[in-house]
Amino acid sequence: MPRFAANLSFLFKEYPLLERFAEAKACGFTAVEVLFPYDEPASEVAQRMADLGLDMVLINVPPPNYTGGQRGFAAVPELEERFRRDFKRALRYAQFLGAQHMHIMAGKAKGEAAHETYTRNLAWAAKEAPELSLTIEPINGQDMPGYFLDDFDLAVEVLDAVNAPNLGLQFDAYHAQIITGDALAAWTRYAPYVRHIQIAGAPERHEPVQGLIDYPEFFRRVDESGYTGWISAEYMPKARTKDGLDWFNDFRAR
Ligand SMILES: O=C(O)C(=O)[C@H](O)CO
């Protein structure tokens, strides 16, 4: 049976971030992820989560966020100092919030130098945070033009090259569908590398009940694979978040 978490950077956006924790809990979620929690004092976020008994599944590197700015620096040549500084700050947040995973964003870059920089930075990060699970996530080039990690084979090549026990794949089924044309086949192929899953309908990125991905079958295959991690709902609700949670309530009722 899948375990679902709420991505509070996408869901419950009808409320300010700090109020989204209680809304998620009231709807039945016991775990959340926040891509960029850095605008709020970590102590405030930690307190809310403790009060509500919520687990933090994941945060992203880098802080503070990418509103109008960069999508990370891990693959950007000559910004290694910046990457390391951001990583250390994000790590302090992750430790304070008890985050299970930290997603390292690659940034906009291409070519051999970017590839080498990315591999080197990831190897450094994996050593810097041996207790934490680190992820990389292929993101489709339509949503993020120029983003370095826009392909699953590339991700796997990099993971094999770094070969660190605490670094793995973040499988976003929505991106997998857009990148490969078949999210289920991509799951079958890349599952051994996966340590975190995100979901949304494709191609519109709304609730995971419509569109091109057969989610009941996807969840069946994920269960069958023995995956026991979280599956985070990272979609743009069509209307109020609460009104689009039938997919989640159906699962809870089983
Ligand atoms: O965009 C996504 O799918 C993500 O999960 C990232 O964290 C970046 O926004």
Ligand SMILES: [Mg+2]
């Ligand atoms: Mg994602």
